[in-house]
Amino acid sequence: MISNFRSLPILLRLGLLGLILFLSVSIGGYLLYGLVPPITLAERLQAPSWHHFFGTDAFGRDVLKEVVIAAACSSLIVFPAVGLGFIIGVPIGLIAAVRRDGLGEMLMQASDILFAFPALIAALLLQLLCGSGGQNVMLAIAVYAIPVFARVACNHGTSIASFDFIAAAQLSGKGRIAIAFQHIFPNITVPLLTQASSQCGFAFIAEAALSYIGIGIQPPVPSLGRMLLEAQNLLNIAPWLAIWPGIMLFWIISSCQMIGEGLIRYQAQNRL
Amino acid sequence: MFNSAPAIAKDQLNIALQMEPPSLDSTAGASAVIDDVSYGTIFEGLVRLSTDGHPEAWLTKNWTINKDGKEYLFNLRQDVSFSDGQPFNAAAAGFSLNRARAENSANVQQEALSIIEKIETPSPFQLRITLKKADSFFLTLLSLPDCVMVSPKSANHLAVSPIGTGAFRFHEWQHGNRIQLLARSDYWGKKPSIAALNFFFISDPLAAYAAVKTGQVDFFPDFPSSENLKELAHDPHFKVSSFPSEGEVILAFNQNVPLFQNRLLRQAISLAINRPALIDGVLYGYGRIISSHFPPQNPDHLDLTSVYRCDPIKAKDLLKQAGYPNGLNLVIDLPPSRYALLSGQLIADQLGKIGIHLTLRQIEWATWLDRVYKKHDFQLTVINHAEPFDYRIYDKNGYYFGYHKTEFHTLLDQLDQESDPFQRHQKLQSLQKILTYDAANVFLFQYPHLAVSNADLAGLWRGSPTQAFDLTSAYFTHSYGTTSHSVSYNSSITTHLGLWLVATFLLLFFAITLHFHLLTPSAFLKKIGLFLLALWIASVIIFGLLSVLPGDPAEYMMGLQASPRALAAVQAEFGLDKPAYMRYANWLFHSLQGDFGTSFSYHIPASDLIREALNISLPLVLVSFLFAAVGGFLFGLAIVLLRYRSLRGFLVILTRIGLSLPGFWIAILLLYAALHFHWPLAVDHNVSIFTLLGQPAFYWPVIALSLPQATWLARAFSQQLQAIEQEDFIMAARARGLSRSQAIIHHAIRHALPSLLPLLALSLPAMLTGTVIVENIFYLPGLGRLLLQAIAARDLVLIQAIALLIATVTLFTRFISNLLHHAIDPRLK
Secondary structure (H helix, E strand, O other), X not given: OOOOHHHOOHHHHHHHHHHHHHHHHHHHHHHHHOOOOOOXXXXXXXXXXXXXXXXXXXXXXXXXXXHHHHHHHHHHHHHHHHHHHHHHHHHHXXXXXXXXXXXXXXXXXXXXXXXXXXXXXXXXXXXXXXXXXXXXXXXXXXXXXXXXXXXXXXXXXXXXXXXXHHHHHHHOOOOHHHHHHHHHHHHHHHHHHHHHHHHHHHHHHHHHHHHHOOOOOOOOOOOHHHHHHHHHHOOOOOOHHHHHHHXXXXXXHHHHHHHHHHHHHHHHHHHX | OOXXXXXXXXOEEEEEEOOOOOOOOOOXXXXXXXXXXXXXXXXXXXXXXXXXXXXXXXXXXXXXXXXXXXXXXXXXXXXXXXXXXXXXXXXXXXXXXXXXXXXXXXXXXXXXXXXXXXXXXXXXXXXXXXXXXXXXXXXXXXXXXXXXXXXXXXXXXXXXXXXXXXXXXXXXXXXXXXXEEEEOOOOOOOOOOOOEEEEEEOOOHHHHHHHHXXXXXXXXXXXXXXXXXXXXXXXXXXXXXXXXXXXXXXXXEOOOOHHHHOHHHHHHHHHHOOHHHHHHHHHOOOOEEOOOOOOOOOOOOOOOOOOOOOOHHHHHHHHHHOOOOOOEEEEEEEOOOHHHHHHHHHHHHHHHOOOEEEEEEEOOHHHHHHHHHHOOOOOEEEEEEOOOOOHHHHHOOOOOOOOOOHHHHHHHHHHHHOOOHHHHHXXXXXXXXXXXHOOOOEEEEEEEEEEEEEOOEEOOEEOOOOOOEEOOOOEEOOEEOOOOXXXXXXXXXXXXXXXXXXXXXXXXXXXXXXXXXXXXXXXXXXXXXXXXXXXXXXXXXXXXXXXXXXXXXXXXXXXXXXXXXXXXXXXXXXXXXXXXXXXXXXXXXXXXXXXXXXXXXXXXXXXXXXXXXXXXHHHHHHHHHHHHHHHXXXXXXXXXXXXXXXXXXHHHHHHHHHHHOOHHHHHHHHHHHHHHOOOOOOOOOOOOHHHHHOOHHHHHHHHHHHHHHHHHHHHHHHHHHHHHHOOHHHHHHHXXXXXXXXXXXXXXXXXXXXXXXXXHHHHHHHHHHHHHHHHHHHOOOOHHHHHHHHHHOOOHHHHHHHHHHHHHHHHHHHHHHHHHHHHHOHHHO
């Protein structure tokens, strides 16, 4: 277990700090401002000032409030979605890793096909079928995380499965499923967490991209992607609108990336 | 100025429309944009409406109506011919109207035209129409774009090659980009001074602004970006004018449910809405408040706007009287138009103040038509009713908002019998009073046509209420120093494209066969089998998902007022009436032969549309891919090889930053930079592939697409190299006296490259889907935008084809990378 925060690689510390800060800002923003920032047409399209640090948008809504709430909403979609992908994908990969027979191969093949199906098209079709909304975006992101986790679990699991201690466990009479979860899984947590963190980064981009094209969180609740879309329409009048949602995205994605890379370093350190 | 050559007036008029028409046949399909392009330019009718709304002669010299108002005799012009040389005469006129009113006609006015009892041609240039009953509306009906004159010879191909009697003839259509009409030399009327009309399609507010500002577009009749109008109005190079339209934007109540049969509730909501604020928020002050379903320019309009002046306190009081002292929760369905989305947010905010909590639901047009319009499954919606004289919908059975009032019905009946102008005026005003005081709906504002034009463009006039500009009389006042260049269309793009594809595949094939002996034939066959299986499953998924979608594509194509018969005709035409498994088998069979079917929205083969779109997307994706692969490789190598720690650290940080930047944010920032520094933005994609690659504007989307992928590849590659550096064989190489960089270049790269292959195989499809957003930001008519358009238009054939194409490319790159991986990596022998 992690006993001392200071002993962790600097990247991991930075990334965790960034993530915690991001989450506390967004949750704090949600608690302070609620989900719908108020409209004040009289204050529309004001440049950043002491009164509105980030300026105001076309409806006179405070952009600071908007990005903070939007960040909270994105987190509410991304983290559960990636978690769901993890929970379903990892067992598939583990089973495929211990069963090198038809079933294992079939599982991986199925997940590969799923992975090959263009994500954006799937999300668009899903939206046509079920309508727009945060939960559908969550579902789409989760579905696309499944094959990724399955693949990582399978690849690393297969190499762990060739170790002698697995053979020993088999000889002691343990079933393959038990081996997969008791012996292989604990040995591949770091690569899985690495994958999870970069998957979160991708998922934030995907969520923003989907709300940019109109799928996803519905107005009046703000979302980073839709803020960018509106900002694009007002680019020559209010360029500041395009800055803040992007910085917010950059912040969380870089935190995720740093955690992922930090984890790799952490594993390298602990091996020595 | 040393301008020796005489200045030649600009003779090409570039017009931008928000939407691309599905076809140019204004006699089929309800889309108003069809008329924007073809009505008055290609097609002409017997009569048209003048600016003040009265019918005037057009292809007829004059007409007489007999006493009982049932018989119309038209004396036709004798000097008119169609653009294919066919003469226009009474036979052609009779044919046109008979075609429109035929039982199996797809004409939107088919039902209205059933008032005609018979059509006769007493002489070659005389047309006699007998009605079943007198109708003062008949001439207006004939002036509609649905009743234009067509030639019996060409009538069956109007959707792809429209032929009419107008001053312009159809020349060329680049789908997603441009329609070109050329002036006819054999036109019967005054020859237009414009030689060519180019219609472009721009719905994106920023793209519209950029197109006008850079002079690419001379005339934008319905400018989508009201936020930019103030600036353009101050610019002496442009003329900004606001034309009233026949469009009433309403907040509709579903009065098919008991909730909204409560008049007090409707009145409370009407009082809670601040309409000046709506106009300010949605249209930046352009537009007018309306008080009922009548546009203010109508001579019979009655101004009742003071009845519901926003008063939250009174509204709250009414809400209490209506039985909702604690407020209530409602859902509003918003169609995807910008005015609706913005209005919805403001309405939610305003209703929130009187305790009505509104949930917004953004839906697509097809879903709106299906759920709101057809199934009446909604509570509230915001919609623009663009049709002229459409107050009759308040007495229509089974209409979506379900308003009924006996008083209104009797008044309408009396109106139809009434021929005295004053009495009619009185009755029309009474109709408005009923609608207003009864709060039939919330009448929000009149949708304005905000036209922006080049200040030198003159001579445009606008018919009313038929919503079309007369483009034949337009001319440029100023002479331009340069000769107008006629845009030459390069039709060999497709062959270039073919060459590209063949070259890519040959290269790949070469690489595979070179190493083929490393892979056993059975393994090879197995991989091919899996690839085909995956492809088949993908096709089933795509088809399956699309066939269970809500909404009828035929209905979407034909618009709101299509008769059931016309719908059935369209369904039969596209085979929509057959069961799903048969359609799937049919589709699969034809797709295998490269025939993806005929696009619902464009009425031409989907494969043609895709090929046109690929002219943009393929170079875009391939160049981006090349940039990403080479850039990633070099960058990754540099990170490993650089001696200076600080510089290396800097590069590593750069990759990390690049990895965390979403591609579409980069795209938006680039767009801002381009606007701000006046960099070229418009890509002239009507050129050969090499000219395309020579344009700087082409590289903004390339950067946005390739940067994230390049940093991703660089990081993966450098990590792989660093891992390999620790291995024994590198140690051995170093021990033999190779320097570190020599060891890496000669030994490590070969081992690191295979691990890049799967990543490359991922990044190609990622870029292909990335085009959906990047092409939208940079407004390129490529595959990505085609896909979004297809989805918006519910063009199942096109969606299927594009989805299948992207899935195939994805699966195929994986298949190839898999094979190559086996071939290159010695450890997988």
